[in-house]
Amino acid sequence: MELQLILLFMILGAVIAVEIEDLLSSVIAVGAVGLGLSLAFLILKAPDLAITQLVVEILCLIILIRATIKKDLPLVKDGRWLFNTLSTLLFIAFFLIFAYFALRELPRFGYPLMRVAKGYISSGPEKTGAANIVAAIILDFRAYDTLGEATVLFTAVMGVLAVMRKIGRIKDEK
Secondary structure, three states: OHHHHHHHHHHHHHHHHHHOOOHHHHHHHHHHHHHHHHHHHHHOOOHHHHHHHHHHHHHHHHHHHHHHHOOOOHHHHOOOHHHHHHHHHHHHHHHHHHHHHHHHOOOOOOOOOOHHHHHHHHHHHHHHOOOOHHHHHHHHHOHHHHHHHHHHHHHHHHHHHHHHOOOOOOOOOO
């Protein structure tokens, strides 16, 4: 049920990003889609992919906002600072509420949950034949997650290179 709600949120964010006229709001909507994807990875029990997606999404969002902030400022120009302030405070409140419930679910400090790690450590060298247990875990047990992380990072690098390139840009003469 949670995954369907997040997917609906992501679809709604993508439609808003495509249909909205304000460039900065469109970038923020794309960031919301990336946040939804990170939450979907958490629900699908891939926290390493979720962290990678979140880091890449934040960095890309910072770069895209920096690139568009000079071009498009209707919320600031129209004098809607009250809307900006209230939406920021609402986001911070939702974030703090979510963080409170998420942090309550963590095990107490010093009592890690190592069900999966115990199996990797105890039977990893025998099953894989690798001398390095870290390499065995990354390449044999968690190969799909590693491939997903590499794909996310590669896509992020390609996106940053596409945004930051100088060839093909129209020079803004004033």
